[in-house]
Amino acid sequence: MDPRLGTALIVLFGVPAVIVGYIYATEVLLRGAPERLKPRVRPWLWLAPALLFLFFFLVWPTILTIARSFQGQLAGNWVGLDNYAWFFTSGEALVSLRNSLMWVVFLTLFTVGLGLIVAVLVDRVRYESVAKSVIFVPLAISMTAAGVIWRYMFEYQSPGSPQTGTLNGILTTFGVGPISFLQTQTLGLNTLFLILVMTWMWTGFAMVIISAALKGISVELLEAARVDGATEWNVFRHIVFPLLLPTIAVVSTTIVITALKTFDIVYVMTNGNYGTDVIASRMIKESFTFGQLGRGSALAVILLLAIIPIMGVNINRFRAQEAIR
Amino acid sequence: MEEKRRTRRTLVAIVGAAMLVAGACSSGQQAGKSVTVIGTWAGDEQKAFLAMVKPWEDQTGNKVKYTGTRDINTVLTTGVSSGVLPDLAGLPGPGQMTEFAKAGALKPLDSVLDVNTYKSETAKALVDLGTVDGKLSGVFIKAAIKGLIWFNPSLHDYTSAAPKTWDELKSQASANKGDAKAIWCLRLGSGAASGWPGTDWIEDIVLRQAGPQVYNDWWAGKVKWTDPKIKTAFQTYLDDVVANIPDKTEAVDPQKDFSGGGDPLFASPPGCELFHQASFITGLGAFKAKKAGTDYNFFPFPDIDPQFTGAVEGSGDLFGMFHDTEEAKSLIKYLVTAPAQDIWVKAGGALSANKNATSYPDDIAKRSADLLANAKIFVFDGSDLMPKAMNDKFWTAMLTITKDPSTLDATLADLDKAQTDAYKKP
Numbered sequence: 001m002d003p004r005l006g007t008a009l010i011v012l013f014g015v016p017a018v019i020v021g022y023i024y025a026t027e028v029l030l031r032g033a034p035e036r037l038k039p040r041v042r043p044w045l046w047l048a049p050a051l052l053f054l055f056f057f058l059v060w061p062t063i064l065t066i067a068r069s070f071q072g073q074l075a076g077n078w079v080g081l082d083n084y085a086w087f088f089t090s091g092e093a094l095v096s097l098r099n100s101l102m103w104v105v106f107l108t109l110f111t112v113g114l115g116l117i118v119a120v121l122v123d124r125v126r127y128e129s130v131a132k133s134v135i136f137v138p139l140a141i142s143m144t145a146a147g148v149i150w151r152y153m154f155e156y157q158s159p160g161s162p163q164t165g166t167l168n169g170i171l172t173t174f175g176v177g178p179i180s181f182l183q184t185q186t187l188g189l190n191t192l193f194l195i196l197v198m199t200w201m202w203t204g205f206a207m208v209i210i211s212a213a214l215k216g217i218s219v220e221l222l223e224a225a226r227v228d229g230a231t232e233w234n235v236f237r238h239i240v241f242p243l244l245l246p247t248i249a250v251v252s253t254t255i256v257i258t259a260l261k262t263f264d265i266v267y268v269m270t271n272g273n274y275g276t277d278v279i280a281s282r283m284i285k286e287s288f289t290f291g292q293l294g295r296g297s298a299l300a301v302i303l304l305l306a307i308i309p310i311m312g313v314n315i316n317r318f319r320a321q322e323a324i325r
Numbered sequence: 326m327e328e329k330r331r332t333r334r335t336l337v338a339i340v341g342a343a344m345l346v347a348g349a350c351s352s353g354q355q356a357g358k359s360v361t362v363i364g365t366w367a368g369d370e371q372k373a374f375l376a377m378v379k380p381w382e383d384q385t386g387n388k389v390k391y392t393g394t395r396d397i398n399t400v401l402t403t404g405v406s407s408g409v410l411p412d413l414a415g416l417p418g419p420g421q422m423t424e425f426a427k428a429g430a431l432k433p434l435d436s437v438l439d440v441n442t443y444k445s446e447t448a449k450a451l452v453d454l455g456t457v458d459g460k461l462s463g464v465f466i467k468a469a470i471k472g473l474i475w476f477n478p479s480l481h482d483y484t485s486a487a488p489k490t491w492d493e494l495k496s497q498a499s500a501n502k503g504d505a506k507a508i509w510c511l512r513l514g515s516g517a518a519s520g521w522p523g524t525d526w527i528e529d530i531v532l533r534q535a536g537p538q539v540y541n542d543w544w545a546g547k548v549k550w551t552d553p554k555i556k557t558a559f560q561t562y563l564d565d566v567v568a569n570i571p572d573k574t575e576a577v578d579p580q581k582d583f584s585g586g587g588d589p590l591f592a593s594p595p596g597c598e599l600f601h602q603a604s605f606i607t608g609l610g611a612f613k614a615k616k617a618g619t620d621y622n623f624f625p626f627p628d629i630d631p632q633f634t635g636a637v638e639g640s641g642d643l644f645g646m647f648h649d650t651e652e653a654k655s656l657i658k659y660l661v662t663a664p665a666q667d668i669w670v671k672a673g674g675a676l677s678a679n680k681n682a683t684s685y686p687d688d689i690a691k692r693s694a695d696l697l698a699n700a701k702i703f704v705f706d707g708s709d710l711m712p713k714a715m716n717d718k719f720w721t722a723m724l725t726i727t728k729d730p731s732t733l734d735a736t737l738a739d740l741d742k743a744q745t746d747a748y749k750k751p
Contacts, residue, residue, distance in 0.1 A: 091739070151580055158572035180574040183728065271517045273579055273724055288399040290714040290747075 022049065062304070069297035083298035093299070095275050096282040099191050100306075103259040103278060106192065110199040111255050112248060115206025119214055120236065132211065136204035143201070147268030150197045154181040154269075185275050194276060197265050202258065206251045213247035214240070246317065253314045260307055279303050359388040360652045363400060364415035365642070367393040369608060373672040380668075381659045387652045395516065398713065404647075405430045412653040416463055416643040418709040419454050425645065426457040432649045433460040438658055446663065446679045450703040455643060464661050465678035467669060468641035470697045471706060472529035472626035475600040475612075477590045478619065480505060487624035491533075494627050495565060502598050508569040510597035511576040512586030513723055519579040520720030522586065523727055524708040525638075526566060526601060530558040532636050533629040537702050544707035546715070546748035550740035559737065561629075563730040571596060577724045584609035591615060601626075603640065604693040608674020617687040625696060635701030640709060641678060715740075715747040 026045040030038055072079045087093045118135060122128045138146065155165025156178050163169040163178055171177035181193045217240060225235050263280040270276045272285065279299055287296025366374050371393050378389045394400055398417040404410040405428055416422045425431045440461065444452055447465070455463040474494075476483055481501035488494035498508045513523045532540045535554040542548045543555060550556075570576055571589075588611040589596020606612055607621075615621055628634045646657055659665050666682035669675050673686050676694045685691040697703075708716045722736045 155580065156574060156578060158575045180578065182579075183574060183577065267517075271519065271579060273519060273721060285717070288402060289717060290712075291402055292714070 065297045065300050068293060069301045071294050073292055073294060075293070079294065083294045084302075086295055087298055087302065092277065093282060096272075096277040096279050097302075099188065099275075099277060100260060100262070100279045102188055102191050103195060103198075103262050104256050106195045107198055107202070107259040107262075108252050108255045110195065111202045111206045112210075112252050114199070114203045115210050115251070116244070116248065118203065118207045119211035120240070123211065123214055132204075132207065135207055138201045139204045141201065143198075143264035144268050146197055146201055147265050150200075151269055154193060156180040156183075182270050182276070183274050188275070190270070190274055191276050194265055194269060197269070198259075198262065202255060206255065209251050210244060210247055213244050217243050246321070249317060250314070253310050256310050257307060260303060358386070358652050359390050360413060360650070360656050361390045361392070361411040362413045362656075363392050363394060363397060363411040365393065365395060365397050366415070367395075369613075369672070369674070373669045373675070376672065377660070377665055377668045378656065381656060381665070385652070385655060387656075389656065401425065410647040412648045412650060413644060413646055413657055415466070416645050417713075419463070419643065419705065420710055420712060422455070422463045422643055422645060423457050426460070426462040430647055431457075431462045432646045433462060434464065434646060434657065435461050437646070437649070437654045438464070438661060443661055446681050447661075448678065448680070448698060448700075448703065450639075450700075450705070451641065451678045454705055463643040463645045464657070465641040466644045466660055467666075467675040468639055468678045468697060469603045469605045469676055470693045471525050471603045471638040471640055473602065473604055473606075473623040473693065474626060475587055475590065475602060475606065475621055475623045476598065477595060478622055480590075480595055480598060482622075483624050484622055488627045490627050490631070491561075491565075491629045498599060503595075505595040505598040506589075507571040507597045508599060509566050510586050510589050510600040511566065511570045511727070512581055512583045513577050513727060514579045514581040515583050516579065518720060519577075520723040521708065522583045522602065523562075523723030524716075524719050525603065525706070526562050527558050527723070528638055528704075528707045529601070529626050530561050530629065531555060531707075532638055532704060533626065533633050534558055534561065536630070536633045537636055537704055540704055540707060544710045546711075546744055550737045550744060556733075556737060559726065559733055563726065563733065566601075567727055567730060573728055577728045579724075586610070587612060587621075590621065604676055604690070605674050607689065608672075613673075617689040621689075623689065623693075633702065636704065637696055637700035637702065638704050638706060639697055639700070640706035712747040715743060718743040718747075 023046070026042070030042060030045070033041065068075065069083055070080060071077055072082065087097075118131075122131045125131070141149075152164070153166045154168075155163075156168060157163050157165070159178060163172050165178075167181065168178040171179065182190050184190050184193075221239060222235055225239055230238070261280060262278050263284070266272055266276055266278050266281045267284075272278075272281045277285075279302065283296050283299040283303070286292045286299060364371075364374065371391065375389070375391060378391075382388060392411070397415060398421065401410070401414060401417065401421070405425055410430065416425070422431065426433075438461070443461075443464070451465050451468065452461075455461055455465065478484070480503050483497070488497050502508060511522075513520050515521055528540070531543060531554070534557060539548060539554050543552075548555060567573065567576075575581055583602070584606070587600040587602060587606060590598075590600055591611050600606075607617065612621060625637075644657065644660065646653055661679065663677075663679050663681035666677040666679045667684040670677050670682050670690070671684040671686055673690065676690070676697055680698050683691075683694075685694055708719050711719065718740055722740055726733050726736050
């Protein structure tokens, strides 16, 4: 018998049977409990399996990672804050920190800015859905594939030979270049070119959400302003934009987290060479290539600490929205 | 009470059913005897390896389940700590082999192989490299000789009077450049390992300029990168090689794979006159379709300091055993034998560590195999022997200095810093 058949059988019948069995068992257990307690205990019993999974697959590994970050290359060898000291004194780790910050600032700026502009502009044309689809499509491409595609965009051939890279092909017809985009380290320009790839992918996401919020603004409000003599710019600046702000904040936090987690694009396009490493790619290198699991864990903890405040802002906003409702 | 008992019975039934299914699964896996193998070979190399194991499969009725990965270091390092490992695997290098053997993950091969035959058929240096604490832990499935200099005979045929010294090479190369655009072809790109073809250059120069003693101390971390002996090698590379390549930016482009590095030799007019690469290049790039001897040929890396004449750098793919099942033992025993090795050797692009494997497809492969077998001084690829973190920095450093030679001093100082860190006891 194919061993996969057995696995399939377990999934098909075993899993539902266990779930039904569990719920049945909790009811049996509750039967003896006083009537008053039942509604208070029942939700916890039903939540318990999910909480257990959450604990084992999220909380427990996090605790282990934090503990590991205080140990050296070998587990069990406690080194205190050495790994964190390494982070703040190693040139490469600091470069990855700088790049991650660049990613957060510029990716958010570019995607949200462009997304907002596109959403507002296409709102006024007849071919809106076509334009939006075209901009949204790249989001469906995997990051690795996007990296491969953009390698062709940025490709460099030595001067004099035919330029197969799209951008250099265009530049050389005007007598400029060729430029080796991904090797230009000045001012972190190559990191900016990588951010461009992600911008191409994620602008569609920002645009779709902002556009949806835009449709939710009542037309009467805008009409009233126009009747009162407001210019189109004033309508946007003082009515549309403030009403879009909560949405923009949510989109921004999502993009910031995406930016902090960036790995694929860098790995595929430069593998962190020429000073393009980000925290996530550094983390992989330290942990799995160099076997420095302590340092890798420290990087993971730093990444986690950086994301927590952003999550906090997001959760607060959700609470505020719930309160309004 | 009655209710409760019934529930318990139901639960027992469910658990029992689940266990039955699980049991059915595991017994299913044992039915076909197979050996899981992980290696770095893909494409033509993978085909050659599978052709090599085919006779063994036919003879024993067992199956080889091969998976190729470019990330073998990650797979095995995480595997050693989690215990999820293949039966046999290609090992990333002698350094990692030692680590895995010391961790007890690699099974010793002394009682598995016919050790006396193995030792008599294999170069001593290669046997020693596979030995950890007196136990044979890894065997070379294939080998390569590094630092061959390739040329296109139609531009200038060096076969009759190959340069013997570095200075001769320089003068002959510029005299015979003809209409080639530059003297040297150079490409360091190789995905995540970009930079390594450059490290081969430095190693070849260090070996012949400062000698095997300095070479071995250097990879062992006992000689600093800023040491004049090492720095001179870098300087030689920059002044004599990098100054004579067509385009630096292209040479260090990670997307321009080293395998196509020698292709300009065959262009018209030639993009370059000479190309420095290991023996395996004949199985890659444009070489594959060209005819050995008439379209391309090689001469060995010339001496720099005559006192170190006859020194050769080589490398190879180590193979080790993580699970000592009967099938795995039988397979690894078969793989090192001459008949098995002959199959791969015949496919081209590889040399065998086994001296009795002689089915080389052409004269060029035979000559490189002879170089390997008869080397007076044999050293292993130094960067592959360094700790992984050091090796990685070395790769990156080659990209940096090749792109901008003025960064040499700063880069070497960086490498020194990395050295103190990388050789620390864990």
